[in-house]
Amino acid sequence: MREYDGYDGLVFKEESFDPITRVKRGTVYSLEESQPKQWWVQDSARKDIEYHANVGWAAQSLFATSYRIHPLTQLRGITKLPQVTLGSKPHTSLWKIIAIETQFDGKPLLTLKSIRSLGVIPNINFEQYSSDAQAKLKTALESVEMAANRFVPLDTVDRCRDALSIVFGDLAGNLTLDLGQGIKKYIEKNKTASPNRDGQDLISKNGDIVRSLHARGKPNESHKNNTRPVDEEDASLALNCLWFVLTELDDRYAR
Numbered sequence: 230m231r232e233y234d235g236y237d238g239l240v241f242k243e244e245s246f247d248p249i250t251r252v253k254r255g256t257v258y259s260l261e262e263s264q265p266k267q268w269w270v271q272d273s274a275r276k277d278i279e280y281h282a283n284v285g286w287a288a289q290s291l292f293a294t295s296y297r298i299h300p301l302t303q304l305r306g307i308t309k310l311p312q313v314t315l316g317s318k319p320h321t322s323l324w325k326i327i328a329i330e331t332q333f334d335g336k337p338l339l340t341l342k343s344i345r346s347l348g349v350i351p352n353i354n355f356e357q358y359s360s361d362a363q364a365k366l367k368t369a370l371e372s373v374e375m376a377a378n379r380f381v382p383l384d385t386v387d388r389c390r391d392a393l394s395i396v397f398g399d400l401a402g403n404l405t406l407d408l409g410q411g412i413k414k415y416i417e418k419n420k421t422a423s424p425n426r427d428g429q430d431l432i433s434k435n436g437d438i439v440r441s442l443h444a445r446g447k448p449n450e451s452h453k454n455n456t457r458p459v460d461e462e463d464a465s466l467a468l469n470c471l472w473f474v475l476t477e478l479d480d481r482y483a484r
Contacts, residue, residue: 240296241315241339251343252327256336258296265292301329301337312461313341323461344461350374353475357482362399369395373471382464383446389467390443393436396474408440432477435470442467 238260246253269288272278278289304310310326324341332338350370355363369392376388390408397411398404406414412433420428446459 239299241313241341244338252340253324254338254340257299257301257339259299261295261297265294267291268293298336301339304329312344315341344465351472351476351479353479354482357478358396358399362395362404365404366392366395366399373468377464377468382461383459385464386439386442386446386459386467389439389471392471393439393474396478397436408436408443412436412440432474435473438470439467 240258240260241255242258243253243255245255268291270278270291271288275289278291280287281290304326313324313326314321315324316322323344325344327340327342330338330340350373355366358366369388373385373388373392376384394406394408394411395404397408397415398406401411401414401418403411403414415436416428416433418428419430419433420426442459442463445454445456445463
């Protein structure tokens with residue numbers, strides 16, 4: 230919907246929010262047409278609003294922009310509900326529509342769930358990493374959180390790849406390795422410890438998923454393999470893979 234004089238065409242008014250499930254509920258308001266409208270008010274405290282006399286009465290007159298509750302009728306017949314962007318650039322967040330309920334007064338209540346959130350990065354013990362890797366990893370994870378909440382899906386995948394490059398590089402004792410090389414060194418180390426196995430485990434496989442998603446985001450690779458563009462689900466997958474690797478390694482360190 231169009232904007233009028235800097236006012237957003239649609240506004241979401243939050244009525245409840247659960248920080249654990251990252252679910253919020255609220256009402257959508259739409260900008261009324263023919264803005265601004267003239268309103269007659271009685272507010273003696275507002276000396277800046279002029280009085281205008283009429284036949285038998287006098288009142289203050291002002292022009293204001295107004296909103297009304299949006300019925301959301303166009304969403305009720307859609308099989309796949311769209312994603313919702315809340316906030317103003319560059320500080321926006323992405324949400325998935327879970328449900329649209331009609332309350333007793335007829336007002337539609339919208340239920341949203343965060344697609345990508347700050348809670349995706351687990352609290353880990355950085356002491357398990359080398360002193361050189363600790364500062365780099367903290368900075369990389371901050372970049373992951375920023376990308377997950379503000380930027381496009383491909384940026385989130387790339388920042389997850391950067392963080393995992395540090396993790397696997399540190400495991401290999403060489404922070405200059407890229408993610409693919411780090412995973413390869415990790416697998417070789419596992420094979421040395423257990424010669425009868427192929428060296429793969431869930432840590433290496435989750436790291437490799439992020440590596441593959443990063444490669445898919447390159448235009449030449451996408452054209453060569455005829456793959457679809459990286460989307461929100463891919464970004465969520467990359468975040469989950471990063472979470473798994475960090476959590477598994479943290480659990481090993483705690484034993």
